[in-house]
Amino acid sequence: MTYRLTLCAALLAAPLVAPLAAPAQAGVPEALSAHILPGFAGFAQATETLAGAAQADCTAASLREPWMHAFDRWNAVADIHIGPSETGALPVAFWPDSRGFTPKTLTRLITGEEEVGRDPVAYADVSIAARGLYPLEFMLYDPDFWDYEPGSYACTLVQTMTRDLARQAAALDAGWEEQFADVLRTAGQEGNATYMGEDEAVRALYTQILTGLEFTADTRLGRPLGTFERPRPTRAEAWRSGRSLRNVLQDSKGAYDMAAALADWDLPQSKAALDRLYELAERVEEPSFQAVDDPSERLHVEILQQQVRALSDALELEIGLRLGIQPGFNSGDGD
């Protein structure tokens, strides 16, 4: 362990003590430079490629691969919900859509050939249910949508949606790079009302890691599992494109990678838990979780869910406990 981190660990072991005047920089700059900023830059680049491809050929068959690639890049930073991502993540990834707003809004746009669907700038005002990665999944993979012709309204709509997505990704990238990264880096310095101590910035990133894994376990896996009597396979995330399992793995890896950058000590138990998650994933036969009504397949997905929780527990032990980070005093309360 470096001197810098020794100092920081000592500081964080007593989280309620007022911060030092010249705070140590425990891992926050590393998490930004090694994980978060490249993550958003990569996503911006991938969505630009997708938008360019849609301009050249809007058909579903030619866009599935660049869309897949954009989604892969998104997953590195998908579960971050602070700074520009606090409200900016949702219009990229509006899920779960329990009331089916996405297909409804798409149908309305296409049936009415609404003008907004031809204008990538005005499209920013469309309901978030029709923006971002998931409505594009409908357009590219759902049998009710994907069979559109070049030159059709739906074709133009896909071009508009990919351009809007690229604009969103560029705004997120710029917001992080040019603005919020500094808010995190200057935690504890005078005038920073978001993070009044360096430990608060560490805590904020750590919280993103744990809540992301909780979402993966409870929602990405818990939703399709439903109950034993009533599994809900079509509630899986991104099942139409067959990426449900891939998302679980990539999102978990994103959480681990950010943790590894944040802590510059080793995380052996967490690493082992992530490796085990990938091993267990090989037992799942249907990567879109559409076979969870089969008891043995269900078991495989349940085991995966337990393993995501095991990864979360390991990170809590290897980072949270070490830094003395406790759950929110008021957020965990109520009344």
Place this chain on the structure above:
Amino acid sequence: MTTRRTFLASLLAASAAPATGWAAVGDPTYLAAAKQGDGSFVLVGLREGGEEAFRVPLPARGHAACAHPTRAEAVGFARRPGTYALVIDCISGEVLHELSAPQGHSFNGHGAFSADGTVLFTSEQVAEGSAGRVGIWDVEAGYTRVSDFPTHGLGPHELRLMPDGQSLVIANGGIQTDAFDRTKLNTDTMQPNLSYVGFDGTLLEKVELEPELHENSIRHLALRPDGLVGFCMQWQGEEGAATPLLGLHRRGEAPVLCEAPLGDELVMQGYAGSVAFAGEGREIAITSPRGGRMHRFSETGAFLGAVSRTDVCGLATHEGGYMASDGLGGLILVKGETPTPLRRADVAWDNHLVRIAG
């Protein structure tokens, strides 16, 4: 015969005995309960600039306190459902009185003094069935229990003295809880309301929201001197419903719901913990510790913007804006859209920041 009405009138007319006022404890503007680094609990008085005026011990985690309008006395309520409340001398830290809820009642975390400080009103519920009661305590007689009257709803939470000094506004949360384990029993049929009640228990006006918002539990209140009431809510229905969490109401009019854009509303996670008007009363804000956010609205209900801050919950009126407190010890001044950190204290601030009258 002495009726409850005449008895209360005589209480209110009696002049408060001269006692030591808030100046003796450093002229605090706010009261806040907090947890110290060693795990113990305290009640802290804060000045307008966030400086600490006093700190006295609390035996356990509190929910909200209410401040006597003139004497340096605070009533600290236990967390819900509590069976006791403590009257604390903020000068010595001594517990002056321990208030016990009547058999079969529990305190629901909030209370309010009459304008002259002679009567204390407490928010209570009957354990069996959760019917709301307002407890009446004679302050001058050493906080003795006088009587109680209905809140006109189930599971009341905050209650406040109206600016007319003659009535209360009560947030009836609508939730019926199990008498023993606090399990929510009626979220399917719950019907919260905002009730205005006279000191004799007469219902003056009751406000209910439209049926699809019946799972929006009305819990906390803010008042403007002209009688405009802000009420904030906690959604008990399906996650992600993004319902409005703040309403404005004026006696005799329809309530106005304050909605944030969908993306912002979702970040609040259906939960508002505190509500306060800004200094001049031209805007109002709510906090969500779960979302780590404060949302500002105009006095007519238009969304003005958000301030992000981890675990923010306490919120009170500050000259020209708001003072916000959080579980990380932060005290932040918000004027317009600009948050200014005042300081980070060595304690975790609990749910509410209470402004001392006057």
